Amino acid sequence: xxxxxxxxxxxxxxxxxxxxxxxxxxxxxxxxxxxxxxxxxxxxxxxxxxxxxxxxxxxxxxxxxxxxxxxxxxxxxxxxxxxxxxxxxxxxxxxxxxxxxxxxxxxxxxxxxxxxxxxxxxxxxxxxxxxxxxxxxxxxxxxxxxxxxxxxxxxxxxxxxxxxxxxxxxxxxxxxxxxxxxxxxxxxxxxxxxxxxxxxxxxxxxxxxxxxxxxxxxxxxxxxxxxxxxxxxxxxxxxxxxxxxxxxxxxxxxxxxxxxxxxxxxxxxxxxxxxxxxxxxxxxxxxxxxxxxxxxxxxxxxxxxxxxxxxxxxxxxxxxxxxxxxxxxxxxxxxxxxxxxxxxxxxxxx
Numbered sequence: 001x002x003x004x005x006x007x008x009x010x011x012x013x014x015x016x017x018x019x020x021x022x023x024x025x026x027x028x029x030x031x032x033x034x035x036x037x038x039x040x041x042x043x044x045x046x047x048x049x050x051x052x053x054x055x056x057x058x059x060x061x062x063x064x065x066x067x068x069x070x071x072x073x074x075x076x077x078x079x080x081x082x083x084x085x086x087x088x089x090x091x092x093x094x095x096x097x098x099x100x101x102x103x104x105x106x107x108x109x110x111x112x113x114x115x116x117x118x119x120x121x122x123x124x125x126x127x128x129x130x131x132x133x134x135x136x137x138x139x140x141x142x143x144x145x146x147x148x149x150x151x152x153x154x155x156x157x158x159x160x161x162x163x164x165x166x167x168x169x170x171x172x173x174x175x176x177x178x179x180x181x182x183x184x185x186x187x188x189x190x191x192x193x194x195x196x197x198x199x200x201x202x203x204x205x206x207x208x209x210x211x212x213x214x215x216x217x218x219x220x221x222x223x224x225x226x227x228x229x230x231x232x233x234x235x236x237x238x239x240x241x242x243x244x245x246x247x248x249x250x251x252x253x254x255x256x257x258x259x260x261x262x263x264x265x266x267x268x269x270x271x272x273x274x275x276x277x278x279x280x281x282x283x284x285x286x287x288x289x290x291x292x293x294x295x296x297x298x299x300x301x302x303x304x305x306x307x308x309x310x311x312x313x314x315x316x317x318x319x320x321x322x323x324x325x326x327x328x329x330x331x332x333x334x335x336x337x338x339x340x341x342x343x344x345x346x347x348x349x350x
Contacts, residue, residue, distance in 0.1 A: 018339070022335075032329050039146055040147065043063060048082075048084070049107070050100060051100045051101065055072075082116070109295050110136065114135075121135070136295070138315065141298075148298070156216055156217065160220045160274065164223070168232065171225070172228065173251070186226075189219060194219055198212075209292065223270075228263065231259075265341050273334055282300065283300040286298040287301070287304045303316065
């Protein structure tokens with residue numbers, strides 16, 4: 001009975017069950033998904049603006065409404081209210097006013113212009129990983145940079161996959177002049193000096209998240225295109241494709257309804273490695289100064305500041321540690337995915 005139930009499972013279900021048995025990859029996947037999901041709620045967890053303020057019987061929500069001058073809450077400070085000090089002063093004075101701060105009450109953008117912040121403040125109970133050369137909290141910047149790095153890699157990989165599947169699949173299925181034409185384009189495109197292109201564009205236009213995505217997508221789609229071209233070349237000669245064509249199926253349906261589901265192995269197994277490449281690319285650009293514009297939180301920018309002041313060890317170990325752990329988890333996932341799609345009965349991982 002158990003054998004019959006096992007036979008009735010789909011191939012994807014069997015691969016998923018095998019993936020779950022590879023513990024380090026499976027748990028890394030669960031942990032990474034949880035951390036990335038939480039990173040979208042960082043403004044509620046890590047921020048210098050209060051979640052709720054009750055002042056003289058009136059409620060306000062600075063986390064939503066944004067800027068509030070200190071004078072609005074009776075605080076004698078220039079510019080925006082410093083909610084940490086406001087909470088402390090109300091508590092010490094026994095005031096009826098109250099406010100609720102996020103779990104970690106420091107923003108990745110507040111610098112030495114905010115009262116109380118210092119340059120290169122070492123790790124402490126106040127600043128868990130210290131502050132950088134402008135007085136910005138390192139821990140909050142690490143957390144926000146995690147969301148930016150993963151989002152960059154996911155968007156970049158998705159666009160590369162869309163272009164790679166469309167162009168590579170068409171090259172492999174249609175062949176002939178269409179295939180030769182795009183091969184010549186790929187040869188020209190792959191010779192493009194990527195770093196020089198980014199430097200030139202960054203000197204003309206201020207780089208942004210989507211501009212960097214666009215620049216990298218220009219070249220990065222080539223790798224997946226070659227993989228999909230080979231898969232479609234192999235699959236189009238099989239009997240089920242000839243049967244679908246004889247039944248009057250259009251080329252589009254044959255390509256994406258029949259061939260593509262049988263060509264998913266390189267797409268799925270290559271995905272984690274594409275994520276690693278995307279994260280590393282953004283960190284490298286930020287380190288060189290051609291990445292996200294300041295003061296955007298960035299692991300590469302933190303590393304660059306740390307290496308300029310090597311005596312401030314926390315400025316080096318913090319971004320390197322975050323990058324190492326993140327890439328290690330993605331690598332474990334990639335290894336487990338590769339094993340799950342391995343046709344051998346016994347896995348090499350234990």
